[in-house]
Each structure stands twice: as C-alpha cells, then as structure tokens.
Amino acid sequence: MSGATAAAPSPGHALRATFAFAQLGARQERAGFAAWAGRLGFYCVILLIFSRLWDVIFAERLLDDPRFSASAFVWYLALTEWATLSTPQIWMDIEADVRSGDVAQRLCRPVSYVVGKLAEAAGALLPRLVVLGGGGLGFAAIVAGGLPQDPRGLVWAIPIVVFAALLQLLSFTIVGLTALWLDEVGPVYWIWQKGMFLLGGLMVPLAIYPDVVREVAWWTPFAPMLNGLGRLAFGATTEELVQTFVALAFWIAVACVVLSWQFRRGVRGLETGGG
Amino acid sequence: MDRAIELDRLTKTYRVRERAPGLRGAIRALGRGSWREVVAVRDLDLAIDRGERVAFVGPNGAGKSTTIKMLSGILHPTSGHASVLGFAPWRERQRLGFRIGTIFGQRTQLWYHLPPRDTFELLRHVYDVSASDHATRLDRYVERFEIGALLDQPVRQLSLGQRMRCEIVAALLHAPEILFLDEPTIGLDVDAKAVIRDLVREESERAGRTLLFTSHDTGDMEEVCDRVVVIHEGRLLLDESIASLRRTFIGRKRVTVHTGEEVLNLDCGVLPGVEIKDRQPHRTTLEVELARTPVERLVSALARSARLTDLSVEDPPMDEIVRAIYRRSSATGVAS
Numbered sequence: 001m002s003g004a005t006a007a008a009p010s011p012g013h014a015l016r017a018t019f020a021f022a023q024l025g026a027r028q029e030r031a032g033f034a035a036w037a038g039r040l041g042f043y044c045v046i047l048l049i050f051s052r053l054w055d056v057i058f059a060e061r062l063l064d065d066p067r068f069s070a071s072a073f074v075w076y077l078a079l080t081e082w083a084t085l086s087t088p089q090i091w092m093d094i095e096a097d098v099r100s101g102d103v104a105q106r107l108c109r110p111v112s113y114v115v116g117k118l119a120e121a122a123g124a125l126l127p128r129l130v131v132l133g134g135g136g137l138g139f140a141a142i143v144a145g146g147l148p149q150d151p152r153g154l155v156w157a158i159p160i161v162v163f164a165a166l167l168q169l170l171s172f173t174i175v176g177l178t179a180l181w182l183d184e185v186g187p188v189y190w191i192w193q194k195g196m197f198l199l200g201g202l203m204v205p206l207a208i209y210p211d212v213v214r215e216v217a218w219w220t221p222f223a224p225m226l227n228g229l230g231r232l233a234f235g236a237t238t239e240e241l242v243q244t245f246v247a248l249a250f251w252i253a254v255a256c257v258v259l260s261w262q263f264r265r266g267v268r269g270l271e272t273g274g275g
Numbered sequence: 276m277d278r279a280i281e282l283d284r285l286t287k288t289y290r291v292r293e294r295a296p297g298l299r300g301a302i303r304a305l306g307r308g309s310w311r312e313v314v315a316v317r318d319l320d321l322a323i324d325r326g327e328r329v330a331f332v333g334p335n336g337a338g339k340s341t342t343i344k345m346l347s348g349i350l351h352p353t354s355g356h357a358s359v360l361g362f363a364p365w366r367e368r369q370r371l372g373f374r375i376g377t378i379f380g381q382r383t384q385l386w387y388h389l390p391p392r393d394t395f396e397l398l399r400h401v402y403d404v405s406a407s408d409h410a411t412r413l414d415r416y417v418e419r420f421e422i423g424a425l426l427d428q429p430v431r432q433l434s435l436g437q438r439m440r441c442e443i444v445a446a447l448l449h450a451p452e453i454l455f456l457d458e459p460t461i462g463l464d465v466d467a468k469a470v471i472r473d474l475v476r477e478e479s480e481r482a483g484r485t486l487l488f489t490s491h492d493t494g495d496m497e498e499v500c501d502r503v504v505v506i507h508e509g510r511l512l513l514d515e516s517i518a519s520l521r522r523t524f525i526g527r528k529r530v531t532v533h534t535g536e537e538v539l540n541l542d543c544g545v546l547p548g549v550e551i552k553d554r555q556p557h558r559t560t561l562e563v564e565l566a567r568t569p570v571e572r573l574v575s576a577l578a579r580s581a582r583l584t585d586l587s588v589e590d591p592p593m594d595e596i597v598r599a600i601y602r603r604s605s606a607t608g609v610a611s
Contacts, residue, residue, distance in 0.1 A: 009373070009403045020400035024386060024393060031388050031429070104349045105382050110372035111401050271351045271365065274289060274341070 009110070017111045018119045025088075025123025036131060043085050043136040050077050050203070051143040063208065067234065071144040073204070075233035078140035080202050080226045083161050085136075086128040087168040090121040094176030095185040107267065114173065114263045121169055129161060150235030157232045160241075163248040164225045170255035171221065177259070180266035200226035207231070221251040278358070279453055279485040280323040280346060285355035287316040287341050287509075315341040317509040318355065325452070328479055328486040330496030330503045330517075332597060338509040339489040343455050346487070347377055360452055373402060376451035380458035383438070384445055385430045391441040392426045395448060402449030409448065416444045420474055436467030443471070447478065453485040460495055472498040493597055505600055513600055524596045528570050529589045531560045535582035542580075549573055557584075 029036075054070035057063050094117060097103040106113045137154070141147060148154065175192055179185045196202050199213075200222030206214045217223040228244035236244075290310045294300045316338040323329050333339050344350040346359050348368030357364060362371040385394045399409040417423050420440045425433060433441065439459060446454060456475065460468045476499045479486050488500055496503055496517065503520055505513040515523065529552070532539065539559040543549050548567030553560040563573050570588055577583060590596075 013400075013403045017400045017403075020397045024389070024397045027393055028386060028388055100382065101379075102382050104344060105377055105379050105384060107349050107368065108347045108372050108375070108377050109401050110369045110403075116401075271349065274344070274350060 014111065014115075018115055021111075021116045021119035022123030025120035025125075026127055027123075028120075029124040029127050039085055039128070040132060040135045043081055043132055044139045046081060047074060047078055047136070047140055047143050050074065065208070067207070068205075069149075071146070072148060072233050074140055074144040075148045076205055076230040077203060078137055078144075079157055079161070079233055080200070080230040082129070082132055082136055082157075083164040083168060083226065083229055084196070084202065086125055086132050086161075087165045087172065088121040088124045088128070089172065090117060090169060091172045091176030091185055091189055093117065093121075094173065095179040098179035104270070107270070114177070114259065118169065118173060121173075122166070125165055125169060129165065133158075133161070148233050148235070153232030153235050156236060156241055157229060160229050160232065160244060160248070163245070163252065164229045167221060167225050167248055167252050167255060170252060170259060174255065174259055174262060177262050177266055180269060195220065195222050196226060199223060201230060202226050205231055205234070207234075218247075221247075221255070224248045224251060277325045278322055279325045279327070279360060280321065280487070281358045282319050282321040282342075282346075283356045285316060285319040285321075285342070285345065285357050286314070286353050287338070287345060287350065288353040289313045289315055314509050316345070316352075316506075319506070319509070319511055321504060321511070321514070323485060323487065325485055326479075326483040327502060328476070328500040329488065330500035331487055331489040331506070332493070332496060332503055333489075333506040333512075334601065335491075336508075337506045339506065340457055341509075342506075343377075343457055343487065343489060347375060347455055348372075373449065374452050376446035376449070376454045378442055378446045378454070378456045378459045380439075380456075380461040383430075383442060385438065385441055387430050390425075390427045390429055391422070391433075391445070394430075394441075394445055398445055398448055404449050408450075412448055412450065413444075416447060419478070420444055434467075436463055436470065439463060439467070439471055440474070443474065443478075450482070451484070453487065454479070456486065456488045456490075458490055459488075460490060460492055468492070468494065469498075475499055505597065507601060520596060521590055524599050526566060526599075527562050527564055529560060529562050530570065530573060530577070531558065531587045531589070532577055532581070532583055533558050533585035535584055539577075539581050541577065546573060546576055 051070070051074045054073040058068075058070040058073075094103075097106065103113060106116070109116075171192065172189075175185060175189050178188050182188065199217040199220050201209070201217070206217050206223060206227045209217070217227070224244050224247035228240075228247060231240065289312070291313050293309045293311050295303060319338075319342065331339050331342070341350060345352050345357060346364055348359075348364035348366075348371055351365045359371060360374055364371050384398075385391055386397075395409075395413060398404075399406070404412075417426065420443065422437070422440055422444060425437050425441060430438060430441070443459070454475075459475070460471055463471065472495060475486065475488075478484065479499075486499065488495060490496060500517060502516050503513070504511065513520070534557055537556045539554070541551075541559075541561075543551065546563075546568050548564030550562050551559060552562050561573070563570055574586065574588075577586070
C-alpha cells in the first residue's frame with residue numbers, strides 16, 4: 001500500500017490519450033509522401049503483372065472453371081492486397097522499441113504502451129485504406145476492364161476490409177511483442193506471412209485449393225482475413241457475408257485476449273529480468 | 276523536510292543464462308541450461324528530499340540505471356523497499372507516471388518524422404494536462420529553452436543538442452515533481468552540454484523540482500547538482516555534498532601562472548610534491564601535493580623566481596576525484 005495521494009486523471013483520459021495517439025499516427029502517415037507513392041506504385045505494379053498472368057491463364061484455359069474469370073481474379077487480388085498493403089508493419093516498430101530499450105521509457109507513461117502503439121498504427125491505417133482504396137481499386141478497374149460482375153461486393157468490402165486490416169494489425173502486434181522473448185522477430189513474421197499466402201489465399205482464392213486445405217484454412221484466422229474479403233470479387237451470398245463477419249469478429253476477440261495475456265507476461269518479464 | 280525518494284535496503288539480482296560456446300553449448304542451452312545470479316544493486320539505502328539535485332555516479336555496470344528503472348517502476352526489486360513521492364513505484368507505475376519525468380540520453384520520446392510540437396500535443400493528452408496549462412508551460416519553455424524555431428521542424432532535421440532541449444521540454448510539460456535524467460548530455464559537444472546543464476539546473480531551482488541525475492561526465496554533477504551519491508558494484512560508496520566531496524578528496528591543487536619571462540625557471544627539487552604538468556611560452560601549469568607543500572609556499576616560491584602577470588589556483592577536475600574514490604574503495608573494500 002502506498003501512502004500517496006495523486007489527483008485521479010480526469011474522466012475519459014485514457015480515451016482521449018488513445019485518440020491522440022491515433023491522430024499522431026495519421027499525422028505521421030501524412031508526412032511520408034514518398035512512402036504513400038511507393039506503396040500505391042507497388043500495388044499497381046502487382047495488379048498489372050497479375051492481370052497479364054491471369055489473362056494468359058484464362059486465355060489458354062489453364063484454369064477452366066465457369067465461376068472464375070481473369071477480371072474477377074484481378075479484383076480478388078485488388079481486395080486482398082488492399083487490406084495487406086494498408087496495414088502498418090507495427091511489428092517492426094515494436095521490435096525496434098524492445099531492442100533499443102525505448103519500451104522501458106514508454107512504460108513509464110500513464111498510458112498502456114501497447115494501446116498507444118495500436119492506436120497510432122490504427123491512425124495510420126485509416127488514411128492508407130482511403131488512399132489505396134481510391135487509387136488501387138481505381139487502377140484495378142482499369143486493368144480488369146471494369147467493375148466486378150456483382151459490384152455490390154465492393155460495397156460490402158468497405159466494412160470487411162476494416163475488420164480484416166484490424167485483425168492483421170492485431171496479429172502483427174502479437175508478432176512484434178515476441179521480441180520480448182526472442183532476439184529476432186523476422187522469422188516469426190515470415191511464418192505468419194506464409195500463412196497469409198498459403199492459408200489466407202492472398203494471391204488466389206481458396207476456392208481453387210484442394211478441399212482439405214480449404215477446410216483447414218477456414219479454421220485459421222487467415223481465411224476470413226483475406227479470402228473472406230477477396231471472394232467479394234465473385235459476389236457473395238448473405239451466408240458467406242455473415243460467415244466472414246462472424247469469423248473476423250471471433251478472431252479479433254481471440255487476438256485481443258492473446259495480446260493482452262502476451263503483453264502482461266512480457267512486461268512481467270521486463271519487470272523482473274530487465275530489458 | 277519532505278522526502279521525495281526513500282530507499283531501504285533495495286536490492287536487485289538478475290538471473291543470467293550462461294551458455295557454453297559452440298554447437299554443443301547451443302544444444303545444451305535448449306534444455307535447462309545453467310544460470311548465474313548477478314547482483315546489480317545491493318542493500319542500497321538512500322533518502323532524497325524534495326527539491327534536492329542529486330548526482331548518481333558510478334562506472335559502467337555500477338547499478339545506476341537499474342536503480343533508476345526501479346524508481347520509475349519499470350523494474351521490480353528482488354528485496355528491499357523504495358518509496359517515490361509516497362508510491363511503491365513497481366506497484367503503482369501508471370499513477371506515479373503522472374508525477375515523474377524521465378530523460379534517457381540515448382532514447383527519444385519525440386516522433387522522428389514529426390515536429391516536436393506534435394509530440395508535445397500528444398503528451399498533453401497522455402499526462403492529462405489542461406489546454407491552458409499546456410499553453411502557458413509551452414510558452415515559458417519555448418522562450419527559456421529557445422526552441423521557438425524548432426517547434427515546427429521535423430525532429431530528424433534537428434541537431435543532437437537541439438533535440439535534447441526538446442526532449443527536456445517534453446519531460447517537463449506535465450510539471451513532474453521528480454525528474455530522472457539518465458546520461459542526458461551523452462554525445463553532446465561542450466557548448467550544448469553547458470546549455471543543457473544551465474537549463475536543467477535553473478528549471479529545477481525555479482520549480483523546486485527534485486533531480487536524480489546519472490552521468491559519466493563529472494562536469495554534469497558539478498554544474499547541476501548539490502549532492503553526489505557514488506555507487507560501485509551495486510553498493511553505496513559515498514553520499515556527500517559536492518563541496519564536502521571536494522574538501523575530503525582534494526589532496527592536490529592545480530596552479531597556473533602567467534609570467535613576464537617566456538620560460539618559468541623554478542627549482543622543483545626544493546619543493547617536494549610539486550610537479551610541472553604543462554609548459555607553454557609565458558604560461559606554466561603545476562600541480563602541488565598539499566600534504567607535502569602548502570600552496571602558499573609554492574606561490575611564494577613562484578613570486579621569487581619570476582615576474583608573475585597572472586596566477587590561478589584550482590581544484591583538480593572532478594573526474595580525478597571520482598577516480599580517487601574508486602581507487603580508495605578498491606584498496607580498502609567497499610565503505611558504507
């Protein structure tokens with residue numbers, strides 16, 4: 001017990017501080033024009049290369065399935081990359097903070113380190129979603145030769161991309177916090193990224209995967225995070241939309257629980273073993 | 276007087292994993308491995324009153340940063356107790372956070388790509404400072420720290436000295452009652468160090484703010500602090516005022532004479548303990564061991580042997596004094 005009395009922070013302090021971190025993240029994002037241009041350029045180059053690839057594959061009937069078309073595949077990729085390229089690489093920031101010891105100084109503040117980091121990254125995420133959504137999806141419309149067959153999917157993509165990017169952000173935070181135990185976070189991120197490729201269907205829809213892989217993938221967070229978003233390019237049934245929303249909400253809740261437990265364990269380690 | 280910080284037999288022991296070299300060592304380390312205990316801070320007792328400016332001095336690995344981390348709540352002690360403004364820091368870190376400020380010389384709390392003004396605004400919300408208090412304090416510090424022109428420049432464009440002035444302002448904006456400074460002048464040039472020392476001292480005097488200042492630069496403790504605490508291998512070696520430290524440990528004086536003659540012609544053989552340290556045209560620096568030759572006797576001898584145009588008598592630099600303390604502790608074992 002302490003004998004100290006300190007004026008309690010005013011009501012809503014934590015919320016205002018969190019919002020201030022988000023504002024700072026957005027401001028920092030606006031300051032990096034070159035990064036904006038580079039990210040958008042990369043997005044467009046990927047779409048251009050894959051659109052040519054899909055054109056050849058469908059022209060040569062290497063993939064002969066009436067459900068799919070070269071144009072729909074371009075839109076699929078445009079949607080999955082929209083979420084992926086918009087999500088800040090928060091794991092690198094956290095790893096740098098842990099390695100440099102900055103995390104110790106941040107822990108002295110009367111606001112949670114991990115909440116501040118997440119809010120800052122979320123502040124950077126929103127303008128990225130807007131810019132990459134406008135620029136990248138506009139470019140996708142050009143290379144795909146028009147909108148998807150069922151353009152309502154693009155409307156549903158707006159809330160789903162926010163959920164999907166939020167889940168990616170939480171998962172990258174979990175990856176970053178492994179720096180509290182590991183010397184190198186890179187390999188953990190690499191494994192996670194392979195999961196996004198293989199089980200998420202980052203480049204191609206899970207619908208063309210073998211049944212068993214598809215079944216497994218839907219038990220992981222990767223499938224709703226990427227395929228759940230991308231398959232809107234083919235139009236989506238109400239049942240699929242509900243499945244995606246529920247799965248994303250479930251995995252976001254799981255990620256929050258894991259993150260909270262992991263952060264508490266990690267900080268306890270810092271408090272006893274130093275950093 | 277009201278206590279700001281109180282330490283009672285504070286001890287911190289780290290467990291360090293030991294690994295044999297090579298592949299065999301790496302494989303063994305995958306199992307239980309072997310652990311070694313390292314005592315970073317040992318039974319440290321200390322009391323600091325509000326408004327005191329205390330230099331916390333010691334060689335690398337002495338336990339300075341570990342102590343500061345325990346006092347700011349980042350590290351849990353292995354045993355003992357500490358109270359900072361009445362809080363047990365490791366149990367009430369976030370509440371204590373409103374009332375302390377920290378500056379770690381090799382860390383930054385400013386956002387690298389943004390101007391300092393943006394970080395200051397963020398910190399206003401983090402520390403729950405009202406807009407009017409924030410504006411008043413910022414105006415005062417902008418003027419005092421001369422950072423008006425820096426406020427809207429991205430931090431990456433600032434020099435280290437400019438950045439450090441902004442770091443200190445960032446740490447002061449929530450009006451902390453205690454400021455922990457861990458090597459704040461590291462890497463700065465002489466002019467920038469002098470500016471930082473003056474500002475930190477004046478700001479502490481103005482606000483009655485307690486300072487705990489670690490540094491390897493003894494100039495920092497001379498210019499900023501009134502009291503020095505020396506630790507070595509985690510134990511308290513010495514706790515004295517700067518003035519008393521000088522009296523206790525100064526066995527030598529440094530005498531610099533400017534003479535009409537180009538070369539000083541002094542027979543040091545008749546003055547035991549006197550040594551010429553530096554000789555320039557018209558200027559000579561000598562050191563005298565006071566126990567063997569009083570300084571007045573040396574000055575008389577100098578006056579007899581040359582036409583003196585100027586003379587100064589100084590204490591040796593503080594780092595020599597600190598080295599003497601370490602030497603004494605090595606020779607006699609650690610004092611309490």
